[in-house]
Amino acid sequence: MRYNAHMTRVVHVGLGPLGCRIAGDLVGREGLELVAAVDVDPKLAGRSLSDVLPGVPRGARDVTVGASIEELPDELDAAVVTTVSDLAACAPTLRALLERGLAVVSTCEELCWPWLRHAELARELDALARERGGRLLGTGVNPGFLMDALPVFASSVCRRVDSVEVWRVQDAASRRLPFQRKIGATLDLARFEERRKSGTLRHVGLAESLAFVATSLGLGFDDWEETLEPVIAERDLACDLGPIPRGAAAGVRQVAEARAGGRVVCRLTFQAAIDQADPHDRVKIDGEPPLDLRFSGGVHGDVATCAIVLNAIPALLEAPAGLHTMASIPMAHFGRR
Amino acid sequence: MRYNAHMTRVVHVGLGPLGCRIAGDLVGREGLELVAAVDVDPKLAGRSLSDVLPGVPRGARDVTVGASIEELPDELDAAVVTTVSDLAACAPTLRALLERGLAVVSTCEELCWPWLRHAELARELDALARERGGRLLGTGVNPGFLMDALPVFASSVCRRVDSVEVWRVQDAASRRLPFQRKIGATLDLARFEERRKSGTLRHVGLAESLAFVATSLGLGFDDWEETLEPVIAERDLACDLGPIPRGAAAGVRQVAEARAGGRVVCRLTFQAAIDQADPHDRVKIDGEPPLDLRFSGGVHGDVATCAIVLNAIPALLEAPAGLHTMASIPMAHFGRR
Numbered sequence: 001m002r003y004n005a006h007m008t009r010v011v012h013v014g015l016g017p018l019g020c021r022i023a024g025d026l027v028g029r030e031g032l033e034l035v036a037a038v039d040v041d042p043k044l045a046g047r048s049l050s051d052v053l054p055g056v057p058r059g060a061r062d063v064t065v066g067a068s069i070e071e072l073p074d075e076l077d078a079a080v081v082t083t084v085s086d087l088a089a090c091a092p093t094l095r096a097l098l099e100r101g102l103a104v105v106s107t108c109e110e111l112c113w114p115w116l117r118h119a120e121l122a123r124e125l126d127a128l129a130r131e132r133g134g135r136l137l138g139t140g141v142n143p144g145f146l147m148d149a150l151p152v153f154a155s156s157v158c159r160r161v162d163s164v165e166v167w168r169v170q171d172a173a174s175r176r177l178p179f180q181r182k183i184g185a186t187l188d189l190a191r192f193e194e195r196r197k198s199g200t201l202r203h204v205g206l207a208e209s210l211a212f213v214a215t216s217l218g219l220g221f222d223d224w225e226e227t228l229e230p231v232i233a234e235r236d237l238a239c240d241l242g243p244i245p246r247g248a249a250a251g252v253r254q255v256a257e258a259r260a261g262g263r264v265v266c267r268l269t270f271q272a273a274i275d276q277a278d279p280h281d282r283v284k285i286d287g288e289p290p291l292d293l294r295f296s297g298g299v300h301g302d303v304a305t306c307a308i309v310l311n312a313i314p315a316l317l318e319a320p321a322g323l324h325t326m327a328s329i330p331m332a333h334f335g336r337r
Numbered sequence: 338m339r340y341n342a343h344m345t346r347v348v349h350v351g352l353g354p355l356g357c358r359i360a361g362d363l364v365g366r367e368g369l370e371l372v373a374a375v376d377v378d379p380k381l382a383g384r385s386l387s388d389v390l391p392g393v394p395r396g397a398r399d400v401t402v403g404a405s406i407e408e409l410p411d412e413l414d415a416a417v418v419t420t421v422s423d424l425a426a427c428a429p430t431l432r433a434l435l436e437r438g439l440a441v442v443s444t445c446e447e448l449c450w451p452w453l454r455h456a457e458l459a460r461e462l463d464a465l466a467r468e469r470g471g472r473l474l475g476t477g478v479n480p481g482f483l484m485d486a487l488p489v490f491a492s493s494v495c496r497r498v499d500s501v502e503v504w505r506v507q508d509a510a511s512r513r514l515p516f517q518r519k520i521g522a523t524l525d526l527a528r529f530e531e532r533r534k535s536g537t538l539r540h541v542g543l544a545e546s547l548a549f550v551a552t553s554l555g556l557g558f559d560d561w562e563e564t565l566e567p568v569i570a571e572r573d574l575a576c577d578l579g580p581i582p583r584g585a586a587a588g589v590r591q592v593a594e595a596r597a598g599g600r601v602v603c604r605l606t607f608q609a610a611i612d613q614a615d616p617h618d619r620v621k622i623d624g625e626p627p628l629d630l631r632f633s634g635g636v637h638g639d640v641a642t643c644a645i646v647l648n649a650i651p652a653l654l655e656a657p658a659g660l661h662t663m664a665s666i667p668m669a670h671f672g673r674r
Binding site: 025118142145146148149150152153154155156157159160161163169216217218219261287288289291292293294295296297299300304305306307308310311318319326327329330331332333334335336 | 362377438470478482483486487489490492493494495496497498517553555556624626628629630632633634636637640641642644645647648649656657662664665666667668669670671672673674
């Protein structure tokens with residue numbers, strides 16, 4: 001349902017820090033027009049977007065933030081949803097948008113490979129999308145690209161794949177405070193363990209990336225697990241949160257492994273720590289030919305996630321109705337119309 | 338037109354060295370069934386494929402090489418065409434296969450981005466494919482992946498792209514004789530220049546990759562050119578073709594550049610030489626974020642081309658009817674069904 005082949009009309013749902021960044025990019029993006037915005041926060045509803053987002057111009061194209069997706073304009077093509085990581089919690093919003101036949105791109109991490117933890121819900125959303133002519137995709141830089149879609153695409157030049165290993169190693173020193181807090185920087189090991197047990201240190205989506213790669217490549221895994229441990233400071237460090245004494249946690253190392261008959265066929269390592277040496281992203285495929293692919297310096301997470309969400313919209317609009325992954329849509333790329 | 342969702346019936350057209358390799362892989366490939374083969378060489382027609390291809394088992398699934406695509410079996414889903422690099426010369430074969438509504442994957446280099454040199458023919462083939470329910474794709478490791486589809490996909494995490502540079506640097510010492518001959522190894526500079534002028538040293542497809550990248554990313558180029566020069570041996574070398582005295586050609590360096598308003602927005606460098614140090618493939622994007630992606634040791638060309646051709650078949654079958662590129666089909670990858 002595209003009313004204007006030259007302009008895709010988009011609603012943005014969820015104006016948290018990441019959502020604000022994406023909505024800000026959306027306003028300046030050729031080919032996309034932000035025509036509505038929604039957030040449940042009563043402090044935002046009713047305000048104009050130019051008031052909420054610094055950098056968004058006031059004037060004719062300004063929009064008022066709505067409190068609910070019940071009150072959207074009729075003529076919409078696509079939606080960006082940046083609300084929560086849990087697909088079950090996100091589902092009512094996704095259903096309402098799919099019922100309108102929209103192309104919905106979300107940063108909901110579990111949506112990148114929803115069959116891992118929400119197989120039944122995935123089937124329901126797929127059926128709804130097909131029935132109403134809607135399209136649904138979860139993406140981001142990770143999950144959505146570096147540790148799943150990219151290794152899967154790299155395998156296109158392989159005639160045999162025995163196993164895949166992926167690393168995302170980041171220096172958290174230059175990242176925002178919430179990120180440093182999320183990786184447990186400055187915590188002593190007892191408090192790190194408490195936070196680990198409560199599940200608040202986990203990078204959501206690593207197991208989804210694992211299932212994306214292992215399933216797509218037909219690696220036949222019968223078992224998988226995820227582990228999480230501190231990256232321990234080898235000397236006294238400091239970050240925006242405060243000092244990190246030697247022996248305390250400088251960050252987190254999270255590993256997800258898929259096995260087939262006891263053999264590891266896919267292993268993903270996510271590591272983020274203060275003053276991490278040699279940050280990089282790397283994909284290694286054991287197969288024929290073997291491949292060893294590396295981003296020097298890594299890929300900046302926040303910028304990249306905002307970019308891939310918007311770059312995926314035109315590609316998703318070209319895909320058939322239904323629930324998609326980054327491997328089932330035409331290629332998402334910069335400049336796509 | 339898939340008669341069996343679990344098995345794609347394929348005809349292979351063109352049993353040169355690369356074609357034989359792909360056909361051999363096809364026979365052992367899950368999900369694909371080689372049901373016919375065609376070659377214009379009268380020494381091949383009428384022979385059984387197991388006789389032509391060492392390693393192909395005799396027996397019930399053996400096929401006889403036909404002399405013409407007029408005599409194909411009715412129930413086919415897809416075709417692999419490995420005949421010539423020139424799209425105009427390849428067109429009669431492609432037309433005949435598209436008229437049957439097949440999904441056609443070809444290593445014809447000019448087909449990877451046919452609009453550069455054959456815009457009118459590209460429109461005709463697209464129209465024919467749409468009319469008959471056929472699909473057409475040019476691919477290979479290069480053109481088709483390393484210097485075009487991969488950089489385009491990498492841009493999916495960019496919110497801005499200013500320019501793109503790609504290098505494919507290969508050590509030709511371990512490659513086959515015809516490859517060493519193709520890159521001018523052992524030639525003195527006068528003979529290299531003769532071969533350059535006659536166009537027989539050129540890696541076909543570099544300008545197609547350039548147009549693929551620059552057009553897809555909307556870099557707005559208004560001018561492009563390709564240059565070719567020898568890689569000069571800095572010391573005495575030797576290869577399977579014979580000695581390479583210091584000062585003679587050890588190989589070739591070919592550069593394609595696209596410019597917008599005088600500024601280089603895309604540059605591709607293809608370099609292959611005997612005893613080339615540090616072989617690698619590299620993609621560098623100047624933009625936000627900047628990206629620098631590198632395959633250590635590079636990617637083996639022959640194996641990779643065979644692989645991507647077969648890996649693209651299931652993806653092409655999922656695409657709508659018409660003429661495609663690696664960026665318009667769902668993701669080609671190993672294990673795709």
